[in-house]
Amino acid sequence: MIQSTGLKTLVAVLLSVGVAQSSAATREPQYVTLPSLREQLAITDAWRSERIANIPNILKKYDVDAWLISQHEHAEDTVFWSLKRATQFAARRRTLQLFLASPAPGLQSSYSWIDNTPEVWSNLLDVLEAQDARSIVVNVDAEIAFSGGMHAGELVEIQRRVGEKWQSRFVAEPMVGVEVVGTMPRGKEGDRLKWYKGLMETAWAMIGEAFSERVITPGFTTTEDVEWWLRDKVQAMNYTTWFQPDVSIIGKDDFGDPNPSPIQPKNVIHYGDLLHVDFGVTAIGMNTDTQHLAYVLYPGETEKDIPQGFRVGLKKANRLQDIVRENMKIGMTGNAILTKSLEQMKNEGFDGRVYCHPIGDWGHSAGTLIGMFNLQDEVPVLGDLPLLNHTYYSVELYAEHFVPELNKTLNFYLEEDVHWVDGDQWDWVWGRQENFHLIHSKAANQEGFFVQEL
Template identity: 65%
Template sequence: MAIFKWQNVLCLQLLVVLFAQAVAVPEYRRLPPLQEQASIQDAWTAERLSNVPQLLRKYGVDAWLMSQKEYAEDTVFWSLKSATQFSARRRTVDLFLANAVEGTSFSYTWIDNTPTVWSELLVVLEAQNVSSIAVNADTDVAFSSGLHAGELNKIIKELGPKWKKKLVVEPMLGVEFIGTMVFNRLGWYRQLQETTWAIISEAFSESVIEPGITTTSDIEWWMREKIQQLNYTTWFMPDITILNAEDPFGNLSSTARRVIQFGDLLHCDFGVTAMGLNTDTQHMAYVLYPGETQEDIPEGYLGGLKQVNRLQDIVKSNMKIGTSGNDILKTSLKQMRSEGFEGRIYCHPIGDWGHSAGTLIGMANLQDEVPVLGDLPLLDNTYYSVELYAEYFVPERNETMNFYLEEDVYWDDEKKDWEWVWGRQEHFHLINPPVNDLFRTQTDL
């Protein structure tokens, strides 16, 4: 009878795995050879650069000027360079024109450490009859404030008083150039996101976690090693926490529990980087007790996951193009509270950078509004991380817990709506007990 019960448990767990596979099983996506990656990335960059004149006309400036030296690059440099450039060289000067004179180029680049760069730049400005020149010297928006103070002084000195008067700051140039994703990036971005899910799925499994032995730090370093094995990299250290033991965004003391036990609710904050793109994902997992199946997950935990899924829906539905992040935040929080629950919203653009260019929809510590960055308009043709948590009372613990999720979305220009890049978590990752624990438990009955 004991062996029969044990076999039933194994069969139930196998059915759960097969059901999950029928829904969607993320696979590791291998990157192409480096030379092929470079060609793909350079094609994306060429397409993005071709849109610059239109972008300049949209914001009413004649030219866009960037100047940088090696290891003191403008933030925008990293989105317009070739894939085989690892830094600026000598003095690297880029000039883009909104309405180039017929027969001339709309873009110019100088890589030089002599006065020639300035004399040739002046010739182009005069010939193009430029009346306004945007420089990235904004005081608040990081993606439009990459012009180093020394370079700004150098530009003013070399171009002289006449051209100094024509220098202007238009922060949306850097924001929109970096934030806009060309369509052909999506296929690869989806593969990066699937790989992110695949790493999380394996990390949150019995192949990596042994309750009573494995620590949260062990999983974090396993994820780093897995990233390395796949020839990806990452833009932040993976973070694993035990939700029923500590708050992932609170002050963690040295005494906070790190060893994973049966019945723990786990949380990860994880992302990968490849081909000039970044992902950002937060998922949750449940550690089954010996003899448990998916049916034994505490109802309070299931309710919390459903609640945070609902908050995702609310935020995504309110992400209207052209609306400020602050307005999206206020509308979403109001709708959340009208439905009778609490939470926090802190969504950010993603793409070239993990925290990329665009409006912010809240921050973890700013739930009324985000100064400046929250006032920017939401752009289309971009990617966003829908990052948030919902509060939910868990009867089994007699306490209200925070349930955290984060998934990346992209703008579908045909549907005129936001879509999940690869999907969203609607079921917990499950860590099944080792077979020896199952056998021991069942034979003791």
């Protein structure tokens, strides 16, 4: 609860959010239709080529000579999915990939062999001998998925096949895999970000329709109904998703529990409810992640009738978004960003939690973590990685606010994706929520009763 001594801070919070209105979406989001699969293939393969062309620069940055990846079908290395062609649905036989920082004369910067005979090893050894690489990165990190995707049996086989000379030069450099996956290709005329904006706009459009009277009838519709409406809409649009949508009623459901019940009951939505959704779409090799809030208007109510306590809670969450984004400095660790953000939040007189993650090829992608829901002091290992540029992030958090109208403290959850712009600047991919989605009442019939559509 805000004490009297925090009144000036609260006023400053509201004013700062008011100034930031330009960060909200400037028009109603529309559904973005995806191109044909054939067109998508050309787009994503161009991004893949750009990413592979950048690998030598990353190897030089971390002062290593080569990067060796090996996998089998159904036992792919995690980074395989960011380096494969669009028409590759899995690794085949043994799939070996080798990347060189500074190829010797007559050699290439990248190699890929698909074979299940001893010839694959002789091909690899020929290149290693010609290059005489002094350090060869292998993905065997114990903590970071994007740097630890080599299966244990595969490592044993590689060591046996290449011999003591080359296995003695194997090194673990986790930032290679992290940076390769975490660095977003620019694409032709920046088309990767353009398409990512389209995905985000579509996610906003889906949430806007789901949180409307077209989908929700108070007293009848459940939160689970809305979740499955979203799943059906995603499929109808030829998108997919990377997690089950979660719709909850703030103050009634246990959203945010790090160990939620798999059979959590879903509630019927009623007038006056504050709704929350956690939702993401997947398409063209990219993922989004968004959390928005909605209010169910009573019959005859308009936006001005939203409880003031709800309005202030949303503005606090907006302020926390600004604090985190302002503290996202390239090269800082996620733990340092977390500490500075929480300190600033406390100094401004309110409470909340911060748990931001990289996004892109994966929903939870490669890069440093800025807190986790249950880890607000520091995140071991992943929180110690440096923040990279040329990447996308989900700014995920909540602010606490005592709502006088309900006589209880509620958590106001928000999540929006940002993209790196330049220096230490980050911008919202589509915008950020600054006003509640509104569920209006159905029109009344001649007798004055609100009609449930079947």
